[in-house]
Amino acid sequence: EAAAPRYPRRNPNIIVTGTPGTGKTTHCEALAARIQEAQADADADSPLREMRHIAVNDVVRDQTCHDGFDDALQSWIVDEDKLLDALEGDMTSTQGGCIVDWHACDLFPESWVDLVVVLTADTESLYDRLKERNYPEAKLQENMDAEIMQVLLQEAQEGFAEEVVVPLGSNTPDDMESNVDRIVSWITQWRKDHAD
Ligand code: DAT
Numbered sequence: 001e002a003a004a005p006r007y008p009r010r011n012p013n014i015i016v017t018g019t020p021g022t023g024k025t026t027h028c029e030a031l032a033a034r035i036q037e038a039q040a041d042a043d044a045d046s047p048l049r050e051m052r053h054i055a056v057n058d059v060v061r062d063q064t065c066h067d068g069f070d071d072a073l074q075s076w077i078v079d080e081d082k083l084l085d086a087l088e089g090d091m092t093s094t095q096g097g098c099i100v101d102w103h104a105c106d107l108f109p110e111s112w113v114d115l116v117v118v119l120t121a122d123t124e125s126l127y128d129r130l131k132e133r134n135y136p137e138a139k140l141q142e143n144m145d146a147e148i149m150q151v152l153l154q155e156a157q158e159g160f161a162e163e164v165v166v167p168l169g170s171n172t173p174d175d176m177e178s179n180v181d182r183i184v185s186w187i188t189q190w191r192k193d194h195a196d
Helices: 024-040 058-063 080-091 123-132 136-146 151-159 173-193
Strands: 014-017 054-056 066-070 073-078 098-101 115-120 167-168
Touching: 014 151, 024 054, 024 066, 024 098, 024 115, 024 173, 054 080, 058 073, 058 080, 058 098, 073 123, 080 098, 098 167, 115 151, 115 173, 136 151, 151 167, 167 173
Parallel strands: 014 098, 014 115, 054 098, 115 167
Antiparallel strands: 066 073
């Protein structure tokens, strides 16, 4: 009997998604800071040492994975094929460990992804955050509707297995801290479960 194939990567790939304003950037920056700490501590056997944050917005801009800027919506017109090409090397590497923040998740092949964190926010918090960003009215309304209709959560549930999708509330700084702790615990557990 053939041996079961080894898992293709040593560290889990994580998508952090959610409507704009739910806190993707803030969460990922907090995770990136934890990763840096782990890497700076030479003695530590931290599960975070091989993790890395990939800010997809920067990839879209720097590697021109877009067909220009939509002035009305104040956002890039993203070329998803180019974006996937740009991410493929990291996401399919044996190191894995990519933490990717993006306001969609249905473009990612299921085989690239071990966890999809869907951040959610109450409409009141979200409205204030988007208002503060001076979003044009159409874009503000579109995003409020998307959050109320749970578009991102549905997209995640349609594209990925039930146990892969984890919704987390992001209304307060305390939420953020406990969410980051949960993600770190989850990474630790994943590495234990997938140890050779
Ligand atoms: P996104 O990257 O999803 O668009 P963000 O991380 O830029 O969102 O956050 C938008 C704003 O909301 C920003 O000013 C930080 C704030 N924010 C995000 N999550 C929060 C939370 N859990 N508690 C309080 N403020 C939060």
